[in-house]
Amino acid sequence: MTNYFQKKNNQWSILVIIILSIINILNIVYNTPMVPDQHWAQKIFYVHVPSAWIGFLSYFIVMISGFMYLTSRDNKWDNIGLAASEIGTFFMALVLITGPIWATPIWGQPWVWEPRLVTTLILFLIYIGYFMIRAYGGYIERMKRNAAALGIVAFINVPIIFLSVQFWSPEIQSHPQVEMAEQPSEILSPFIFSLIVFTMLYTVMIRYRVYVINLNNGMNEDV
């Protein structure tokens, strides 16, 4: 009977994440440049975009888990898919909260019905449907199959969100059509560091969540 964080390697991983997150925040506060038009508000970028990246990465894992579950019928993949869908939706919710906060001083309003925002909202709502299937899907094996299939289909929306600034005409876009690689290095380097820290945080979160789900299912596997 042991807690997840009683194991030495899990303790080290969370300790490293805490230290890197503190370094990341200090780096963003002190080492990133102030963009004249946005001032402090521009620094929201360093957590808003990595949150979106984690959401998309997580939904990619849901898709892979869905394929694996449908081909192998192994509950391990269903548990991974569930954990990834929960954490992905958690980060997509963060994107939908932080986006309007950032947009308020920059666009003058929290929400604009433009392609990227609408497609992101649609993805979030699809995953609300995913959780409804999991909660009210009836017979458990059928529910897991349906959830896996929805997880695969839902991922189609991710490249649409990513490419939405190019798909639709520029007149209806509010997001800047600037390539990330075109950003100056003093913005790009801390952004990539933030992206790495968030990805490492995500690996700890998904491992921990899978452990808790396994515990709940009474199949306490060694993590």
Added chain:
Amino acid sequence: MYNFFGYFISVYVIVFGLIILWFIIQFRSENRFLLKKYDNDKGMN
């Protein structure tokens, strides 16, 4: 004129606050499940 710093700080408090809250919720669920498992195991013996 917008208070840019206010928007910045509110985003960071929300993001990292909710991540910490997520870990607290997982930790509490884990303890509850472990306790339940312990009770079940004890009941079997």
